Amino acid sequence: MSAEWLPYSVPLLRRIGVEANAVRALGGRGLPTDTYQMFSRVPRRELGTRELPACGVAAFLGQHEDGLNTYWVSVADGSVWILRGYDGGGQRVDRINSSVAGLQGVLAAWDEFIGSGVYEDDPTYDGLVADAIDRARRADQEAFEDEESWWSIVFEEVENGVLAPE
Numbered sequence: 001m002s003a004e005w006l007p008y009s010v011p012l013l014r015r016i017g018v019e020a021n022a023v024r025a026l027g028g029r030g031l032p033t034d035t036y037q038m039f040s041r042v043p044r045r046e047l048g049t050r051e052l053p054a055c056g057v058a059a060f061l062g063q064h065e066d067g068l069n070t071y072w073v074s075v076a077d078g079s080v081w082i083l084r085g086y087d088g089g090g091q092r093v094d095r096i097n098s099s100v101a102g103l104q105g106v107l108a109a110w111d112e113f114i115g116s117g118v119y120e121d122d123p124t125y126d127g128l129v130a131d132a133i134d135r136a137r138r139a140d141q142e143a144f145e146d147e148e149s150w151w152s153i154v155f156e157e158v159e160n161g162v163l164a165p166e
Helices: 010-017 019-028 100-114 124-138 150-159
Strands: 048-052 055-064 070-074 080-085 090-098
Touching: 010 019, 010 124, 019 070, 019 100, 080 100, 090 100, 090 150, 100 124, 124 150
Parallel strands: none
Antiparallel strands: 048 055, 055 070, 070 080, 080 090
């Protein structure tokens, strides 16, 4: 089972001044409506803008299942950022993808892995894990340069069996 991918509004992306490559990616393939809780769209908030530290003006793309961590695209350069929320009320902003295309590739690798229906006792499981990690890294190498980055941690949990197909 695979998530449904939908485009964002190109006129709105252009009106808020989003970088051209990000407009093409978001207005073309778009992003998934829900990728097994890793990324979910929130239509009432889509493309709402705000100033984020270190990022500048950014447009809302979606959120993690916890509702505390939200995904944003930098209006200026099309990079993707996460606004990490914490139960205690604190927040931190981190760049997680070099581009929307990078985010699309990582989410596609995640979606294929988590929705595969292949479990640890299956003889093909280790190959599936290795392929998912390889595909995600190839989609946006910059996103994995730091071992403590969002995607490095997510796919380390895949490798360690903490996150597995549903």
